[in-house]
Every structure is written in structure tokens, then in C-alpha cells.
Amino acid sequence: MLNFIKKNIAKVWAKKHVATTQGFKNNAAKDQEALLLDLVKTAEKTLFGREHQFENIKSIDDFQKLVPIADYEDLKPYIEKVKRGQAKILWPDLPEYFAKTSGTTSGAKYIPISKEGMPYQVAAAQSAIFHYIAQKGNADFVNGKMIFLQGSPELEEVNGVKTGRLSGIVAHHIPNYLQKNRLPSWETNCIEDWETKVDKIVEETESQNMTLISGIPPWLIMYFEKLTEKHNKKITQIFPNLQLIITGGVNYEPYREKMNDLLGKPVDIVQTFPASEGFFAFQDDYQKEGLLLLTNHGIFYEFVPLEEFGKPDAHRLTIKDIELNKDYAMILTTNSGLWAYSIGDVVRFIDKNPHRVLVSGRTKHFTSAFGEHVIAFEVEEAMKATVEKFPCQITEFHLAPQVNPEEGLPYHEWFIEFAKEPNDLEKFRVELDQQLRQRNTYYDDLISGNILQVLKIKSLKKNAFQDYAKSEGKLGGQNKIPRLANDRKIADFLEKL
Structure with missing residues (x-):
């Protein structure tokens, strides 16, 4: 009653x-x-x-x-x-x-x-x-x-x-x-x-x-x-x-x-x-x-x-x-x-x-599929600090969330076009993840709390980002490919290269 x-x-x-x-x-x-x-x-x-x-x-x-x-x-x-x-x-x-x-x-x-x-x-x-x-x-x-x-x-x-x-x-x-x-x-x-x-x-x-x-x-x-x-x-x-x-x-x-x-x-x-x-x-x-x-x-x-x-x-x-x-x-x-x-x-x-x-x-490109609010400044500084520790060169990169992986926890996926790839890509990956964690407390919380796994890297072929820009009719001029996304539109294209 x-x-x-x-x-x-x-x-x-x-x-x-x-x-x-x-x-x-x-x-x-x-x-x-x-x-x-x-x-x-x-x-x-x-x-x-x-x-x-x-x-x-x-x-x-x-x-x-x-x-x-x-x-x-x-x-x-x-x-x-x-x-x-x-x-x-x-x-x-x-x-x-x-x-x-x-x-x-x-x-x-x-x-x-x-x-x-x-x-x-x-x-x-x-x-x-x-x-x-x-x-x-x-x-x-x-x-x-x-x-x-x-x-x-x-x-x-x-x-x-x-x-x-x-x-x-x-x-x-x-x-x-x-x-x-x-x-x-x-x-x-x-x-x-x-x-x-x-x-x-x-x-x-x-x-x-x-x-x-x-x-x-x-x-x-x-x-x-x-x-x-x-x-x-x-x-x-x-x-x-x-x-x-x-x-x-x-x-x-x-x-x-x-x-x-x-x-x-x-x-x-x-x-x-x-x-x-x-x-x-x-x-x-x-x-x-x-x-x-x-x-x-x-x-x-x-x-x-x-x-x-x-x-x-x-x-x-x-x-x-x-x-x-x-x-x-x-x-x-x-x-x-x-x-x-x-x-x-x-x-x-x-x-x-x-x-x-x-x-x-958002008014600015960002990644926050998991509530982390990672911004361009943070990823660019993390990449810069990592590159300084390894003998490598970066042409361009793009970060996208992988919300529904086939197995394991979700993660950030970085698509990187290297002009010169690091000798040890695995150590590079771990260092990059640490550098981002130092710059974004929410991302660090998600990793330490086992809500996300450590980021993954897909190394791309030469001119991969140019190919994407061509496919969108945005090659040259002042057009820039977003370095951060909250979806996998760009990632899905790069995944196939």
C-alpha cells in the first residue's frame, strides 16, 4: 500500500x-x-x-x-x-x-x-x-x-x-x-x-x-x-x-x-x-x-x-x-x-x-568522447615533448576516439604520418600517452581508473593526409585537417590507407 x-x-x-x-x-x-x-x-x-x-x-x-x-x-x-x-x-x-x-x-x-x-x-x-x-x-x-x-x-x-x-x-x-x-x-x-x-x-x-x-x-x-x-x-x-x-x-x-x-x-x-x-x-x-x-x-x-x-x-x-x-x-x-x-x-x-x-x-576542435575535454594545445604540446625525446619527424597527425573496440577497453587512436619514424614505436606510444596524461587530468583519471586503455598509434603512409584533403576537396590554400575529432569520420578514411 x-x-x-x-x-x-x-x-x-x-x-x-x-x-x-x-x-x-x-x-x-x-x-x-x-x-x-x-x-x-x-x-x-x-x-x-x-x-x-x-x-x-x-x-x-x-x-x-x-x-x-x-x-x-x-x-x-x-x-x-x-x-x-x-x-x-x-x-x-x-x-x-x-x-x-x-x-x-x-x-x-x-x-x-x-x-x-x-x-x-x-x-x-x-x-x-x-x-x-x-x-x-x-x-x-x-x-x-x-x-x-x-x-x-x-x-x-x-x-x-x-x-x-x-x-x-x-x-x-x-x-x-x-x-x-x-x-x-x-x-x-x-x-x-x-x-x-x-x-x-x-x-x-x-x-x-x-x-x-x-x-x-x-x-x-x-x-x-x-x-x-x-x-x-x-x-x-x-x-x-x-x-x-x-x-x-x-x-x-x-x-x-x-x-x-x-x-x-x-x-x-x-x-x-x-x-x-x-x-x-x-x-x-x-x-x-x-x-x-x-x-x-x-x-x-x-x-x-x-x-x-x-x-x-x-x-x-x-x-x-x-x-x-x-x-x-x-x-x-x-x-x-x-x-x-x-x-x-x-x-x-x-x-x-x-x-x-x-x-x-564545440567552438573549437576537441576530443571528449569520454568526458576528457582534450584540446589542441594539449595534444600538440604532448606530441612536441615526445618528439623531442626520440629521433623522429612528424608530418601530421589526427586523434580520434575508439568508443567500441572489438575487444578491450576504449582508447584514443592517433593516426600519425611520420617523415621519419622512431626506432621504437612502442616506447614512443607509451611516452606520448604519459605526456598527454600530464597535461589533462581528466584523461589521466580515465587511464588510471581503467575506463580507457593507453592510446594506440596507426602509422600512416606518405601523403596520407594529402589524400584525405583531396577526397574532401580541401587540398591547399588555408584548409587544415582537424587534429582532434569527436567522431571517426576522418579516422575511418585514414584506417583504410
Whole structure:
């Protein structure tokens, strides 16, 4: 009887919640302008507000004239002041948290999350679940166990501001009504070594009535593989009542085939679009493509046509100006003190009623099939340092992820055209992997946690990259072949050479 009551209460809550969201879905453009002016007014007396004449901003046009698009390097001087404990810099108060993320050329990033911003991170996740319940028409999973695969919830302090990875921060805000059914234990979540942690999670969950599982795809796959190897069964045989998987962080599609095989039969998937800077969107219809953009969650959005991004005269469009099926760099102004901030994500609108997006890429070439966010600077520096230790010469190279190898763990595959090949290619491979691990902590975590195996190298014949450029009609001129990819389009061509 208690289970019956619990799931029916969830259904009533879900129906009421979805009804309340119709307002922001129908009035996105109007709400967005009002939100921006409210954010500006709130931060008018901050250092950033004074320097950018917030008192003179009365419209979106005023804002765009006075506040340029910024990346982390542009805002870093302000964030460093905040890290030293100074208030009224980007936002009136000190942030409640710093979400620490992997950096680029300047090391780790510290993304502020204010006391106003944190509730939206939790509310967005709850809203995704409520939309699913309302659409599905049942909430049986609320009576089972739920697992959230995440980073350690242990936080450090930076001048009084709690600091850690976003998933660890969010662990402190799981609603009380979910805590009773939540796995793994706090002690297990605090284990730093990922392989040890997953082994312990398997022990804690394998005999439980798991009904909801959440995590990024590579973590889910590692967890599922350990379970299937131990029990010699598909996941849905081990957890026959598993109803829902919630995922985000990286594009799910490259993992879909592998996940379907591990699961054994269809399980509903809800995709989300969270980041340290905010929770932007979720799949409000689990049977359709596209993620609902959350235009009332403390974030003002601008969109720069991708082909214009980085140009001084680039158009900064708002939600009312966008076109469907066009790629835009997404720019954020948030209630945590990020102003016209370029997050690096590229989105494509597939619907305006309400506004739904696909995450179509990044503003710069990168590799992040496993959440590692490896950038060009890191791979180029890793290659440079490796070549200096070996008597060899490189003509060109390309890095692509191998998500579904025929055997073994996934890996990075480097396609290298040597002008002069090293005497010992195996030692070269090991050194290159070490150099990349030194430059990217997420990649190092994935290797040490046995989520990825050490990179592999395919040595290419002379003029291989020229052949590819010819095949694409891009030989000569200013055309460059991307050194990083998130798919295997280029790799599949080079594989055949």
C-alpha cells in the first residue's frame, strides 16, 4: 500500500509540475529580456558592473554594446579576486561553491556557483524526472533503488568557499525523499580510485531492486560491464525492474549500440545538458530528439552563428532571433556572475515551440568522447615533448576516439604520418600517452581508473593526409585537417590507407 501511495503522489506532483512549466515554454523571449535586466540590476554595484557601466543598461542592445563576449581567461582576473575572498566582484555575494573543472592553458578552472544558482541545478534534474513521469504515465521506479554514478562528494575550501567537482557538489543537494532509496553509500562515493569505486558499487547494488540509474555513458558502461562479467547476464536480467537511465555530460549516441547490447532489452533513456556553469536543458520527451532549453533558470542566453564566432563584428542573437537547424555558439549570462560567457558548446535548434536544441559540437576542435575535454594545445604540446625525446619527424597527425573496440577497453587512436619514424614505436606510444596524461587530468583519471586503455598509434603512409584533403576537396590554400575529432569520420578514411 505504501508503495502504491508513493508512486501515485509522484504522478500527481509530476502532472502539476509540468503544467507550471507552460508559462516559460510559451514566453521565452519576454522572460529572457526581463531576466537579463534583473541580473544587471542585481550586480550593478559589483566591480564588474561598475567597470561595464551596468547603471546605463536598459535593454539587451545596451548590454551587448557594453559587455563583450568573454571566455574564462577574460574573467579569470575577477575570479582570482573572488578566490581570495573578495565579495562584490562578479556577483554581490561570495559564491556558495566553486565547481572545479579541467582547464586549458591556465590549469584548473574555478566556476562560481552562487546561492541563487545552486537550486536551479537541482530543480532542473527534478524537472527532467517529472516530465518523464508525466509522459510515461507511471512512476513505479520511485519505489526501487536509484544509483547516481558521480565524483567524490568530499569538498575542499578556498577561502571559505566549498570547492569540488560539480557531481560531488550536487550530491549534497539530493532531496530527502530520494536519500532513502539512493545508492551507493556515502563512503563508497568518497573513494577516489574509480576502478575500486566501481567494484564497491557493484557489491552494493548487484542484489538490489535497481529502477533508476544515472551517470555519464563511459561510467555507466564500465559499471554495466563489471556486472555482466560477474553474473554472465544482461543488465535487465540482473535488474528486471530497471525503468530509466538518465545520462549527460557527453553525447550519448556513440554509446547507444554498446549500451543496448549490455542492457539486453530497451530501457528508457533521458538525456540532459548540465555543466558547472548551469543546467541548460533536458529531454522533456524521452521518445523524441532534442532537449528543452531552460529559459527561466537564472541564465540569459545569446547565440552567435558558428561561422561568425570569434569575429569582432559577430552577431549576438537572442532566443527570439534564432533559426532552426543552424549551429550557434552558446553564450551565457548567469545568476552566479558569469557575464556574456562563452562556454564553448555549439547548439542547433530543432524546435521553437518550445525551444529545443541538440548539442552539435564545440567552438573549437576537441576530443571528449569520454568526458576528457582534450584540446589542441594539449595534444600538440604532448606530441612536441615526445618528439623531442626520440629521433623522429612528424608530418601530421589526427586523434580520434575508439568508443567500441572489438575487444578491450576504449582508447584514443592517433593516426600519425611520420617523415621519419622512431626506432621504437612502442616506447614512443607509451611516452606520448604519459605526456598527454600530464597535461589533462581528466584523461589521466580515465587511464588510471581503467575506463580507457593507453592510446594506440596507426602509422600512416606518405601523403596520407594529402589524400584525405583531396577526397574532401580541401587540398591547399588555408584548409587544415582537424587534429582532434569527436567522431571517426576522418579516422575511418585514414584506417583504410
